[in-house]
Amino acid sequence: MSPVAVVTGGSAGVGRATVRELAGRGYDVGVLARGRAGVDAAVAEVESAGRRGLALLADVADHDAVEAAAARVEEELGPIDVWINNAMTTVFGRVSDVSPEEYERATRVTYLGQVWGTMVALRRMRPRNRGAIISVGSALAYRGIPLQSAYCGAKFGVRGFHDSLRTELIDEGSEIRISEIHLPAVNTTQFGWCRSKLAFHPQPVPPIYQPEIAAAAIADAIDDAPRQRLLGTWNWMLVKLSQWMPGVGDHYLASTGVDSQKTDIEIADDRPDDLFHPLDADEDFGSHGIFDERVGGVLQPAFLKTVPTMLGDLVRSVRARIEQVRSRRR
Numbered sequence: 001m002s003p004v005a006v007v008t009g010g011s012a013g014v015g016r017a018t019v020r021e022l023a024g025r026g027y028d029v030g031v032l033a034r035g036r037a038g039v040d041a042a043v044a045e046v047e048s049a050g051r052r053g054l055a056l057l058a059d060v061a062d063h064d065a066v067e068a069a070a071a072r073v074e075e076e077l078g079p080i081d082v083w084i085n086n087a088m089t090t091v092f093g094r095v096s097d098v099s100p101e102e103y104e105r106a107t108r109v110t111y112l113g114q115v116w117g118t119m120v121a122l123r124r125m126r127p128r129n130r131g132a133i134i135s136v137g138s139a140l141a142y143r144g145i146p147l148q149s150a151y152c153g154a155k156f157g158v159r160g161f162h163d164s165l166r167t168e169l170i171d172e173g174s175e176i177r178i179s180e181i182h183l184p185a186v187n188t189t190q191f192g193w194c195r196s197k198l199a200f201h202p203q204p205v206p207p208i209y210q211p212e213i214a215a216a217a218i219a220d221a222i223d224d225a226p227r228q229r230l231l232g233t234w235n236w237m238l239v240k241l242s243q244w245m246p247g248v249g250d251h252y253l254a255s256t257g258v259d260s261q262k263t264d265i266e267i268a269d270d271r272p273d274d275l276f277h278p279l280d281a282d283e284d285f286g287s288h289g290i291f292d293e294r295v296g297g298v299l300q301p302a303f304l305k306t307v308p309t310m311l312g313d314l315v316r317s318v319r320a321r322i323e324q325v326r327s328r329r330r
Helices: 012-025 036-048 063-076 099-125 149-174 211-223 233-244 245-258 305-327
Strands: 002-006 027-035 051-057 082-083 132-136 179-182 200-202 228-231 262-266
Touching: 002 012, 002 063, 002 099, 012 027, 012 036, 012 082, 012 211, 027 036, 027 063, 036 051, 051 063, 063 099, 082 099, 099 132, 099 149, 132 149, 132 211, 149 179, 179 211, 179 233, 211 228, 228 233, 233 245
Parallel strands: 002 027, 002 082, 027 051, 082 132, 132 179, 179 228
Antiparallel strands: 200 262
């Protein structure tokens, strides 16, 4: 039998690209998400690759729905070999502009969605003493940035949860593998779907990668089983800066973090979003967002040329902040 994988949030963005990547590597794939059109299109891509696909319409914030979806996978496709926790939603905005209900919903999906997925996968993998659970994270699981407190808080929590679980599995002598793949900025649909308190369309902080790069790294982790993997040199630099000089990172992101997440595209106050309801229920949006023309990862010469400028901006912003502090003390 072919190996079986489940991808949460598999109808769009990185999840959708991961579904295609796994099907291309010989996996039968259960596609779990809320939007009917996106899920059905993803399953069709699995089947066009010659593999079996299974549509699983479920909200990862609902534990019982995730449990039922996992049971269907094992009944119709076979034992789950790989579970990939990818589903997320968020709210862009300052802390003072986000409501308690919005924080709760973003946290239930982005944090508890991974907890529930991991729990239902473990119930099935433990008796067999095998399997891989992959958590899709971000540099923002290590470094909070302005306008993304809901997402950062949830991703910090996900990292802590899986760190704890990993130690328990080691204590048990388990062969189940837990890996965390922390992504850089990716050109996905989420920036057009997320709830935003901004007057302008949000964007991933450059350099921006295509979802297929993230999907390949996620699929590689099934066999490599890294404890964690940080994708992208700038991603790595941001994490190390937060570990070595957190105060410097605070001032740098205070100076650059807001503007770097804004485009010049105005959005209406009543723009639809996916916080409580899927936007791909009737229309398939695929894996890519609107930033195809701005993609340029760290391995491309175009980005490498910008590194001196970014480092210069960092030094200038830190000096400016130091001068502000000195002025206040005077």
